[in-house]
Amino acid sequence: MNKQEQPGTSRRQFLLSTTAVILLATAGKAGAVIIKGAAPWAPFDYSPPQTLEPGGWYFFTPQEAAAVEAIVERLIPADELSVSGKDAGCAEFIDRQLAGSFGTFERLYMQGPFQAGAPEQGDQSSLVPQQRYRVGLAGLESYCQDTFKQSFASLSADQRDKVLTGLQNGDIALKSIDAKLFFTTILTNTMEGFFADPIYGGNKDMVSWKMLGFPGARYDYRDYVEMHNQKIDLPPLSIAGRPEWKAKG
Amino acid sequence: MATKLPATDVVVIGLGWAGSIIANELTDEGLDVVALERGPWRDTAADFNLASAPDELRYVQRQELMLRTAQNTITARNNPSQTALPMRSWGSFHPGNGTGGAGNHWAGITFRFQPSEFRLRSHLTERYGAAAIPQELVLQDWGTDWTEMEPFYDAFDKITGLSGKAGNLKGEIQQGGNPFEGPRSNEYPTRPLRQPYGPTLFAETARNMGYKPFPVPSALVSEPYTNSLGVTMGPCTFCGFCTNYGCANYSKASAITTILPVLVRKSNFTARTNSEVLRITRDASGKRATGVVFVDTSGQEWEQPAELVVVTAFTFENVRLMLLSGIGTPYDPRTNTGTTGRNYAYQTANGVQLFFDDKNFNPFIGGGAVGMGIDEFNNDNFDHSGLGFFGGGSIRVTPIGAAPINNRPVPPGTPSWGSEWKRQTVKNYLSNMSIGCEASSYTTRNNYLSLDPTYNDHLGRPLLRLTFDFPENDLKMAQYCTDKVGEIAKAMGPRQIVKSPSKGHWNTVPYQSSHVVGGFVMGADPKTSSVNKYLQSWDVPNVFVVGASAFPQNPGYNPTGTVGALSFKAANAIRTLYLKSPGALVQA
Numbered sequence: 001m002n003k004q005e006q007p008g009t010s011r012r013q014f015l016l017s018t019t020a021v022i023l024l025a026t027a028g029k030a031g032a033v034i035i036k037g038a039a040p041w042a043p044f045d046y047s048p049p050q051t052l053e054p055g056g057w058y059f060f061t062p063q064e065a066a067a068v069e070a071i072v073e074r075l076i077p078a079d080e081l082s083v084s085g086k087d088a089g090c091a092e093f094i095d096r097q098l099a100g101s102f103g104t105f106e107r108l109y110m111q112g113p114f115q116a117g118a119p120e121q122g123d124q125s126s127l128v129p130q131q132r133y134r135v136g137l138a139g140l141e142s143y144c145q146d147t148f149k150q151s152f153a154s155l156s157a158d159q160r161d162k163v164l165t166g167l168q169n170g171d172i173a174l175k176s177i178d179a180k181l182f183f184t185t186i187l188t189n190t191m192e193g194f195f196a197d198p199i200y201g202g203n204k205d206m207v208s209w210k211m212l213g214f215p216g217a218r219y220d221y222r223d224y225v226e227m228h229n230q231k232i233d234l235p236p237l238s239i240a241g242r243p244e245w246k247a248k249g
Numbered sequence: 250m251a252t253k254l255p256a257t258d259v260v261v262i263g264l265g266w267a268g269s270i271i272a273n274e275l276t277d278e279g280l281d282v283v284a285l286e287r288g289p290w291r292d293t294a295a296d297f298n299l300a301s302a303p304d305e306l307r308y309v310q311r312q313e314l315m316l317r318t319a320q321n322t323i324t325a326r327n328n329p330s331q332t333a334l335p336m337r338s339w340g341s342f343h344p345g346n347g348t349g350g351a352g353n354h355w356a357g358i359t360f361r362f363q364p365s366e367f368r369l370r371s372h373l374t375e376r377y378g379a380a381a382i383p384q385e386l387v388l389q390d391w392g393t394d395w396t397e398m399e400p401f402y403d404a405f406d407k408i409t410g411l412s413g414k415a416g417n418l419k420g421e422i423q424q425g426g427n428p429f430e431g432p433r434s435n436e437y438p439t440r441p442l443r444q445p446y447g448p449t450l451f452a453e454t455a456r457n458m459g460y461k462p463f464p465v466p467s468a469l470v471s472e473p474y475t476n477s478l479g480v481t482m483g484p485c486t487f488c489g490f491c492t493n494y495g496c497a498n499y500s501k502a503s504a505i506t507t508i509l510p511v512l513v514r515k516s517n518f519t520a521r522t523n524s525e526v527l528r529i530t531r532d533a534s535g536k537r538a539t540g541v542v543f544v545d546t547s548g549q550e551w552e553q554p555a556e557l558v559v560v561t562a563f564t565f566e567n568v569r570l571m572l573l574s575g576i577g578t579p580y581d582p583r584t585n586t587g588t589t590g591r592n593y594a595y596q597t598a599n600g601v602q603l604f605f606d607d608k609n610f611n612p613f614i615g616g617g618a619v620g621m622g623i624d625e626f627n628n629d630n631f632d633h634s635g636l637g638f639f640g641g642g643s644i645r646v647t648p649i650g651a652a653p654i655n656n657r658p659v660p661p662g663t664p665s666w667g668s669e670w671k672r673q674t675v676k677n678y679l680s681n682m683s684i685g686c687e688a689s690s691y692t693t694r695n696n697y698l699s700l701d702p703t704y705n706d707h708l709g710r711p712l713l714r715l716t717f718d719f720p721e722n723d724l725k726m727a728q729y730c731t732d733k734v735g736e737i738a739k740a741m742g743p744r745q746i747v748k749s750p751s752k753g754h755w756n757t758v759p760y761q762s763s764h765v766v767g768g769f770v771m772g773a774d775p776k777t778s779s780v781n782k783y784l785q786s787w788d789v790p791n792v793f794v795v796g797a798s799a800f801p802q803n804p805g806y807n808p809t810g811t812v813g814a815l816s817f818k819a820a821n822a823i824r825t826l827y828l829k830s831p832g833a834l835v836q837a
Binding site: 034035038047074076079101105111119161196197209217 | 307671
């Protein structure tokens with residue numbers, strides 16, 4: 001559990017064992033913490049990332065998952081440079097993001113009134129990401145059934161590209177959601193999944209980092225900073241290490 | 250009903266740079282200080298652990314260290330005729346949250362403002378005549394000067410261990426430093442950082458063109474450093490997980506790496522985290538603050554009586570708290586009266602992208618404040634006669650680290666997905682670089698802060714409403730300075746350059762800088778300022794309001810060095826003047 005979600009929880013046991021730090025009010029929700037005499041510290045009380053176990057879908061229905069896989073496979077197609085967005089795990093990434101705090105925008109200001117503003121005023125949609133996907137994918141399915149008598153996932157690569165371009169340009173209208181908003185959301189999340197640390201379910205085997213020459217979660221380039229205009233062949237590293245480190249046999 | 254706590258000498262609101270500096274100085278004076286922090290306690294070992302720190306998704310995309318807009322946000326509009334709407338996620342700027350504040354996820358670029366900036370209207374009038382100042386601009390002097398500021402810049406250098414090279418040491422211009430600096434009393438505490446390829450190539454070209462490149466003054470220490478409080482920092486490792494991230498190496502100076510480790514151990518200091526101040530309370534006369542009321546995250550309200558209230562939150566919250574507490578008179582742009590919310594300013598963010606075929610910049614190597622810059626086109630360092638604008642920008646190459654969710658530029662016209670997108674992304678990732686130009690922003694009558702009439706925070710209090718657009722002056726300046734950057738870029742011989750001056754309306758969506766200033770400004774005249782040169786409220790003398798909210802306009806430099814200096818300045822005034830004779834330190 002990320003301590004940001006429940007401030008103070010991970011430290012509560014420690015807090016009770018010392019007089020340096022006193023918790024004012026508890027009862028489920030942490031209240032103010034008084035810090036006096038020493039910084040609050042407990043062994044191994046660091047703040048880990050929120051991740052979900054691999055395998056299965058946490059948010060998507062199987063039909064939604066098939067559509068998302070068919071989308072990310074076209075946004076990031078397989079070629080000589082890399083595997084596809086689907087094989088890189090972008091759909092799993094999006095599924096897990098939607099199942100987490102991002103899915104409900106729980107950290108964002110979502111009070112009304114909701115009104116469309118100038119483009120400079122940014123995203124003013126009342127739909128949170130879970131709704132954007134649920135409503136958007138249903139709209140896409142209905143558009144494809146009306147137009148092609150098939151699901152999006154059954155369309156040819158060319159047909160899928162045409163539909164995606166239509167969504168991106170706003171040439172295709174979807175029921176209940178702005179097509180451009182739906183497209184931008186998926187494109188943004190797909191790129192996040194492709195380029196983020198693999199701990200979140202995408203970028204399998206650090207495929208995008210290898211493709212770019214990005215060494216990943218390394219933390220010290222003192223030996224390399226003055227190697228100007230030279231290729232530095234450091235294999236990438238994830239927060240979780242490297243697959244090659246697995247002991248064989 | 251708020252539960253009353255035992256009285257204290259001083260209550261400090263916000264434990265970022267300003268609050269930590271002032272709390273530390275005043276506890277040294279023997280005062281009992283209670284500091285209230287809205288966010289959580291943050292600590293390098295726990296929060297910025299090496300095992301979790303290099304995570305672009307979490308810290309850049311999901312903004313882990315920033316204030317959550319669900320806690321508090323602002324509403325924004327370009328002009329008074331529009332309806333302001335909430336910023337539902339941070340874009341243009343990034344307010345911080347928790348101890349250390351925005352100073353945890355900052356880049357670390359730490360300039361001093363130049364001597365002429367503290368008397369900008371006087372300076373421009375003397376050099377060009379009053380008639381030359383564009384009508385739309387509301388420029389004013391700070392009510393202080395270089396001689397008063399320099400010792401406090403020096404104190405901030407010694408807390409942070411700034412790395413860099415002096416350009417002007419006691420009036421003598423130094424080779425390799427920034428010749429446009431005001432005279433410094435001391436060299437930078439640590440030597441300049443070593444430079445990656447991009448900044449080196451830029452500096453060589455600029456030098457050949459007759460400019461004077463210098464290492465960007467940086468709060469990333471270049472060597473092991475023990476600061477003026479005895480806290481030890483380690484050298485920057487150029488990891489590139491810096492801007493938007495906390496530093497796991499104790500290399501990037503912040504309140505949590507340089508001050509709080511000492512401050513928290515003092516017996517006359519208490520911090521209360523997860524505690525949000527609702528308002529400053531005053532006695533029946535209205536001229537004296539009696540303390541603050543705050544609420545913790547369980548919803549419990551507390552009253553903290555204090556002799557002295559020091560407000561040290563982010564610019565926006567400083568101004569909002571004054572509006573919510575009724576301290577000062579709200580600014581009204583129609584009548585041009587009142588000062589709370591007046592003189593809000595920002596900065597223009599300009600740049601040029603360079604695409605090469607034959608170079609490898611290893612763009613993942615870097616840091617928020619690793620790089621080289623020139624200052625020939627900043628502020629009033631060049632002759633503005635006949636140009637039709639004032640101001641300018643700091644031109645520099647600072648590779649912040651190219652983590653690839655956000656840092657993979659492609660030439661304009663490239664599709665945003667598909668095979669061609671991927672081909673261009675791979676082709677350009679290692680071989681592109683950029684030159685930035687962070688430029689001044691001058692105040693106008695219609696750019697201001699006020700309370701929103703419609704949108705409330707989760708406690709039911711009005712959000713702060715920001716009304717802002719770039720003045721014509723700033724857009725002309727941005728075009729001029731970006732063209733100058735373009736000349737240097739061209740001389741570096743890339744395949745393609747793409748110039749991006751700030752254009753059109755201010756847009757809340759893309760990140761530009763967190764350099765939001767003004768709204769509770771300092772000055773010599775209470776008609777046009779909210780605090781005097783000691784950061785003391787003109788209306789309620791036992792309230793000091795410290796931060797970038799005090800800047801009457803914004804030069805082409807990052808604000809944190811000056812926020813640090815103003816914090817030492819305010820603390821010094823309290824220690825040496827106010828405690829001897831509590832009351833107004835400057836007679837209006």
